[in-house]
Amino acid sequence: MSTDIARMRNIGISAHIDSGKTTLTERVLFYCKKIHKIHEVKGKDGVGATMDSMDLERERGITITSATTNVEWADHSINIIDTPGHVDFTIEVERSLRVLDSAILVLCSVGGVQSQTITVDRQLRRYNVPFIAFVNKLDRVGANPFKVREQIADKLGHNAVLMQVPIGLESAFRGLIDLVTMKALYFDGPEGEDIRVEEIPAELAAEAAEKREEMLDAVSMHSEALMEAILEGRPTEDLVRAAVRRGVVARKLVPVFVGSAYRNKGIQPLLDAVVHYLPNPSEVENRAIDLDQDGADRVLTDDTSAKTVALAFKLEDGAYGQLTYIRIYQGSLRKGDELVNTRSGQKIKVGRLVRMHADAMAEIQEAGSGDIVALFGVECASGDTFCSPGLNLAMTAIYVPEPVISLAIEPVDKNAADRMAKALHRFTKEDPTFRTHVDPESNETIIQGMGELHLDVYIERMKREYRAEVKTGMPQVAYREAISQKVDFDYTHKKQTGGSGQYARVIGRLEPLAKGAYEFSNEVKGGRIPREFIPSCEKGFKAVMKKGQLIGFPVIGVRVVLTDGQDHPVDSSDIAFQTAAQGAFRQVYAMAKPQILEPVMKVSVEGPTEFAGSVFATISQRRGTIVSSVEDGTYSRVDAEVPLSEMFGYSMVLRSLTQGKAEFTMEFLKYGRVPPYIAELLAEQHLEKKKKESQK
Amino acid sequence: MTLTVKEELIKRSPLRILEKSISGGLGKGNIGVLASRKGVGKTACLVHIAADKLLQDKPIIHVSFASRVDHIITWYEDIFKEIAKKPKMKSALDTFDELIRKRVIMNFKQDGARTEQVLRSLEAMIVHANFRAETVIVDGLDFTQAGPEDLRKFKDFAGRLGLEVWFSASLKKDDPLFDGQGIPFELIGYLGVVDVIISLKHHGDHVHFSLVKDHDRLTPKDLRLKLDPTTLLIAKDIRARAR
Numbered sequence: 001m002s003t004d005i006a007r008m009r010n011i012g013i014s015a016h017i018d019s020g021k022t023t024l025t026e027r028v029l030f031y032c033k034k035i036h037k038i039h040e041v042k043g044k045d046g047v048g049a050t051m052d053s054m055d056l057e058r059e060r061g062i063t064i065t066s067a068t069t070n071v072e073w074a075d076h077s078i079n080i081i082d083t084p085g086h087v088d089f090t091i092e093v094e095r096s097l098r099v100l101d102s103a104i105l106v107l108c109s110v111g112g113v114q115s116q117t118i119t120v121d122r123q124l125r126r127y128n129v130p131f132i133a134f135v136n137k138l139d140r141v142g143a144n145p146f147k148v149r150e151q152i153a154d155k156l157g158h159n160a161v162l163m164q165v166p167i168g169l170e171s172a173f174r175g176l177i178d179l180v181t182m183k184a185l186y187f188d189g190p191e192g193e194d195i196r197v198e199e200i201p202a203e204l205a206a207e208a209a210e211k212r213e214e215m216l217d218a219v220s221m222h223s224e225a226l227m228e229a230i231l232e233g234r235p236t237e238d239l240v241r242a243a244v245r246r247g248v249v250a251r252k253l254v255p256v257f258v259g260s261a262y263r264n265k266g267i268q269p270l271l272d273a274v275v276h277y278l279p280n281p282s283e284v285e286n287r288a289i290d291l292d293q294d295g296a297d298r299v300l301t302d303d304t305s306a307k308t309v310a311l312a313f314k315l316e317d318g319a320y321g322q323l324t325y326i327r328i329y330q331g332s333l334r335k336g337d338e339l340v341n342t343r344s345g346q347k348i349k350v351g352r353l354v355r356m357h358a359d360a361m362a363e364i365q366e367a368g369s370g371d372i373v374a375l376f377g378v379e380c381a382s383g384d385t386f387c388s389p390g391l392n393l394a395m396t397a398i399y400v401p402e403p404v405i406s407l408a409i410e411p412v413d414k415n416a417a418d419r420m421a422k423a424l425h426r427f428t429k430e431d432p433t434f435r436t437h438v439d440p441e442s443n444e445t446i447i448q449g450m451g452e453l454h455l456d457v458y459i460e461r462m463k464r465e466y467r468a469e470v471k472t473g474m475p476q477v478a479y480r481e482a483i484s485q486k487v488d489f490d491y492t493h494k495k496q497t498g499g500s501g502q503y504a505r506v507i508g509r510l511e512p513l514a515k516g517a518y519e520f521s522n523e524v525k526g527g528r529i530p531r532e533f534i535p536s537c538e539k540g541f542k543a544v545m546k547k548g549q550l551i552g553f554p555v556i557g558v559r560v561v562l563t564d565g566q567d568h569p570v571d572s573s574d575i576a577f578q579t580a581a582q583g584a585f586r587q588v589y590a591m592a593k594p595q596i597l598e599p600v601m602k603v604s605v606e607g608p609t610e611f612a613g614s615v616f617a618t619i620s621q622r623r624g625t626i627v628s629s630v631e632d633g634t635y636s637r638v639d640a641e642v643p644l645s646e647m648f649g650y651s652m653v654l655r656s657l658t659q660g661k662a663e664f665t666m667e668f669l670k671y672g673r674v675p676p677y678i679a680e681l682l683a684e685q686h687l688e689k690k691k692k693e694s695q696k
Numbered sequence: 697m698t699l700t701v702k703e704e705l706i707k708r709s710p711l712r713i714l715e716k717s718i719s720g721g722l723g724k725g726n727i728g729v730l731a732s733r734k735g736v737g738k739t740a741c742l743v744h745i746a747a748d749k750l751l752q753d754k755p756i757i758h759v760s761f762a763s764r765v766d767h768i769i770t771w772y773e774d775i776f777k778e779i780a781k782k783p784k785m786k787s788a789l790d791t792f793d794e795l796i797r798k799r800v801i802m803n804f805k806q807d808g809a810r811t812e813q814v815l816r817s818l819e820a821m822i823v824h825a826n827f828r829a830e831t832v833i834v835d836g837l838d839f840t841q842a843g844p845e846d847l848r849k850f851k852d853f854a855g856r857l858g859l860e861v862w863f864s865a866s867l868k869k870d871d872p873l874f875d876g877q878g879i880p881f882e883l884i885g886y887l888g889v890v891d892v893i894i895s896l897k898h899h900g901d902h903v904h905f906s907l908v909k910d911h912d913r914l915t916p917k918d919l920r921l922k923l924d925p926t927t928l929l930i931a932k933d934i935r936a937r938a939r
Contacts, residue, residue, distance in 0.1 A: 154763040154764060155763070155764060609813070609817075612817055612820060613816075613817070613819075613820025613821075613824045613825075614824070616820050616821050616824055616825030616827075617820075617824040617825050617826075619825065620825040620826050620827065625796075625797045626800045626821070626825065626827070627769075627800070627801065628765045628768075628769075628800070628801035628802070628803060629800070629801070629802045629803065629817065629821070630765060630802075630803040630804075631802075631803065631804050631805065631813070631817060632805045633805060639765075672793075
């Protein structure tokens with residue numbers, strides 16, 4: 001195993017659902033001799049692809065948690081993270097992008113750039129991740145890698161250039177022409193393991209020459225040496241590769257490779273491309289936040305002898321016990337090392353150190369910067385940073401969106417209750433977008449997440465992995481309340497019931513805040529409210545905003561300005577000012593014209609054009625706004641904004657409407673105002689619920 | 697009665713001049729064409745026409761044949777930003793999100809999209825999805841590929857659903873582009889089906905508009921409008937008045 005950082009790659013494989021990403025990963029493992037037999041996703045042999053280690057993933061044919069795995073190719077050590085394709089799980093995608101240095105973007109040669117490709121591309125851009133593209137499924141009817149390359153250029157705005165030309169397409173797809181070596185490659189043997197290199201077939205010579213010309217044109221922009229060599233008519237393979245690499249690392253060039261993972265064609269050249277063109281960890285600049293220096297930016301060094309900085313990016317509770325996936329950014333990790341979790345301040349000792357391959361693992365003694373490994377028995381949460389004692393750094397916090405949907409769950413019996421508690425504890429540690437709490441009023445356990453499927457998967461996992469059977473309620477949208485008008489308050493809290501009394505007066509105003517949930521501004525002059533009670537006021541406002549008076553959901557978008565007040569030398573206290581603040585808010589809330597807000601999702605529906613009309617109708621029936629519809633021949637996409645509350649069960653409706661030929665993705669977009677008739681309905685329901693509870 | 701800022705803006709819009717010049721507007725069931733060389737500003741004008749309708753709470757459909765829709769979305773954002781720069785308009789345009797709800801962009805790939813298919817999708821949007829647009833703007837239809845018979849289909853469709861449809865036509869032939877009456881040579885074959893033709897021409901440092909067909913009239917007329925080169929909004933041409 002190479003520990004030379006130049007021979008290390010940390011790559012992700014990102015794609016739209018159903019682009020064949022898991023199949024591709026499976027082939028990669030096979031050719032790198034990590035597995036000895038190829039299993040298909042949803043395969044007949046009942047085993048399923050190796051990377052989908054969870055039963056559930058096998059059953060549904062989707063990848064949910066991103067198992068990381070290490071392979072060797074051409075004397076390089078490659079860590080691969082198989083990322084989930086469904087938008088409900090983008091936290092996993094985002095987390096892996098934070099950890100990886102580069103990626104392979106997999107596209108379907110028929111579907112091309114699809115809605116989720118655009119999402120993934122945006123994520124790659126946000127984390128500045130260089131990537132190469134792989135156009136898969138060349139054996140499919142309608143395959144057109146040339147069109148897909150055009151789409152990468154047009155729709156995603158990348159300088160995309162074909163590095164290979166297919167020999168035949170669809171059922172006639174036989175092999176490919178490498179435009180760097182100008183040789184034809186065929187993949188023989190039952191699993192495509194024997195590569196036969198031949199001269200380019202005569203009928204494709206002209207096309208290959210033309211495409212090579214195009215490739216050299218684009219690539220030579222990244223190397224003067226290559227440009228000169230081309231002018232002299234002698235561009236060498238090494239010069240071309242160096243130029244491509246430079247373009248890729250700078251994110252100015254996207255080389256496009258082609259093949260069919262399912263037919264075992266084109267995978268080995270793709271692995272060569274990973275080695276040739278994708279950056280090693282030392283070529284990527286990583287930054288951390290210095291917690292001792294007020295959050296100052298610190299550039300990390302890949303020096304293995306420097307103090308250690310590592311990020312725990314994923315927890316798993318599997319067959320081997322608690323496993324923490326960790327990426328080393330600086331220094332190295334050795335068995336017995338002492339590290340500090342900079343979030344909790346807790347010290348840990350590195351016990352067993354392993355390198356993971358989907359379901360199997362290999363014990364190792366040490367790992368250097370740039371590497372991804374797993375630790376056993378470390379208590380932490382996803383996103384925690386570990387440093388050598390003396391360093392106090394945090395890797396940039398990974399953006400965690402607020403959950404938009406919740407569900408009440410109830411264990412069927414006492415045993416299930418214990419197991420459920422255990423499962424919930426685990427899930428919330430693994431996934432920061434999955435949350436749970438007990439509602440103090442109804443005493444129900446509530447789980448919260450990013451979408452219907454997100455919660456479904458956890459309910460299923462509870463059942464399978466923890467044997468915790470639960471009953472579920474109706475999914476509940478995470479509404480918010482917000483004020484729409486400025487309003488003044490002047491409220492006195494006075495209580496005299498023998499003993500020491502309570503007295504506090506607060507004066508000020510509430511203002512709508514366009515961006516952000518809450519702001520507090522203290523403009524009290526002359527100590528009318530003693531300084532020590534200002535935080536008490538703020539605490540009071542914050543507490544009262546947790547439950548709005550309209551429908552009992554949190555109030556957001558409020559700026560509280562405290563301008564004046566009054567205290568009493570004896571009767572004023574922390575609690576008195578808190579109570580006054582709460583009273584003030586409750587008193588004027590209705591005058592601030594509060595409104596109910598609901599999560600609005602960005603929805604993309606893709607499918608055959610013949611169904612576009614029906615799709616339009618389903619969107620408008622759901623109070624949705626169609627932003628655009630794009631028709632590209634027989635294929636079309638509708639982008640819309642639809643309230644989440646209207647999207648329950650949409651996958652079923654869409655499936656039956658389009659005979660399963662259309663699919664959709666959605667992600668949280670914004671909070672939008674609920675129309676008045678629905679607001680009334682929600683308020684009524686809230687009143688009824690309160691009435692019932694008071695009767696109990 | 698005093699007008700709200702929005703009403704004031706609608707009333708004072710230079711587009712009222714355009715409407716007045718073409719007998720009160722394009723009218724339901726009618727086809728209008730903005731014609732010029734590429735890059736003169738047809739899309740800007742179409743988006744301004746659409747934005748004006750949106751301000752009046754009238755839904756519109758924007759049909760385009762571009763490769764990306766995000767450019768079009770940016771056009772609208774820019775135009776509303778320009779409008780919002782006018783005094784007092786800022787607060788009135790806080791409802792930008794609301795305005796945009798009344799706009800649907802429908803994008804078609806030029807090479808694959810036949811007129812029948814475009815009309816089928818439009819009908820699905822208006823009838824099935826109940827998006828009751830009265831104005832459709834069609835940007836980037838290739839008039840060298842689509843013939844007068846295609847425009848006839850659009851006109852029949854517009855008549856059936858009570859729509860007014862504005863097109864942009866890119867003039868591609870060599871000079872001269874226009875005949876003695878100011879009618880673009882390339883559009884002469886369309887005179888029977890098109891109700892209004894406006895041509896855009898560079899005139900010194902700005903672009904100005906002439907009306908070459910107004911429903912039944914074929915007398916060229918200066919519209920006293922120009923395209924402001926910095927805002928890309930249609931504006932009154934003061935110089936024209938002075939002439």
